[in-house]
Amino acid sequence: MGLSITTPVVNYYEHATYLTVNHGHTALFGTYGILAIGLLLFSMRTLVRESGWDVRLLKVAFWGTNAGLASMFLLTLLPVGILQVLDNINNGFWHARSDAFWNREIIQFLGQVRLIPDTLIIIGAGAMVLFMLKAMMNLKPVTVQSGEAFS
Ligand code: HEM
Numbered sequence: 001m002g003l004s005i006t007t008p009v010v011n012y013y014e015h016a017t018y019l020t021v022n023h024g025h026t027a028l029f030g031t032y033g034i035l036a037i038g039l040l041l042f043s044m045r046t047l048v049r050e051s052g053w054d055v056r057l058l059k060v061a062f063w064g065t066n067a068g069l070a071s072m073f074l075l076t077l078l079p080v081g082i083l084q085v086l087d088n089i090n091n092g093f094w095h096a097r098s099d100a101f102w103n104r105e106i107i108q109f110l111g112q113v114r115l116i117p118d119t120l121i122i123i124g125a126g127a128m129v130l131f132m133l134k135a136m137m138n139l140k141p142v143t144v145q146s147g148e149a150f151s
Pocket of ligand 1: 001002003004005006011014015016017020023024025027028031032
C-alpha cells in the first residue's frame with residue numbers, strides 16, 4: 001500500500017483519503033503491532049509453565065487479529081479509499097471530503113461492514129489478553145537469586 005500511494009501523480013489525488021488511512025492501519029498494526037505480539041510471545045515462552053501456555057487462546061488471537069486486519073483492509077478501507085480517490089478526480093478534493101461523499105449509500109454501507117473486521121480484532125485482542133492473564137498466573141519459579149551469577 002505504501003508503495004502504491006508514493007508516486008506524485010497518485011499521491012496528488014489520494015493524499016488525505018482513506019487510502020492513506022488504509023496504509024497507516026495495515027502498516028502500523030501489520031508491522032509493529034504483530035511484531036510486538038511476536039516478540040512478547042518469544043520472551044514469555046521460557047518463563048511460563050506448559051500448563052499456562054494455552055495454544056487454543058493463541059490460535060483465536062492469531063486468527064482474530066490477522067483475519068480482522070485483512071478484512072479491514074479488503075472490505076472497508078480499500079474500497080472506500082478507491083471511491084474517494086475517484087470522487088476526488090471527478091469532483092475535486094473538497095467534494096471527496098464533504099458530506100455529499102460520506103452520505104452516499106455505498107459509503108454508509110461500507111461503514112457498517114466495518115463491524116465485521118472490528119469484531120474479529122476485538123475477539124483476537126481479547127483472546128490475547130486472556131492468554132497473558134493465564135500465562136502470568138503460571139510463571140516458572142525463580143531459580144536464580146538476586147546477585148547470583150546466571151549460567
Ligand atoms: C512499517 C512501515 C510503515 C509504517 C508503519 C507506515 C506508516 C504510515 C502512516 C501512519 C502514515 C500516515 C501519516 C499521516 O497521514 O499522518 C503513512 C503515510 C505514508 N506512507 Fe507509510 N508507513 C510505512 C511504510 C511505508 C513505505 C514502505 C512507503 C512507500 C514505499 C510508505 C509511503 C507512505 C506515503 C506516500 C504516505 C503519505 C500518504 C499521504 O499522502 O497522505 N510508507 N505511513
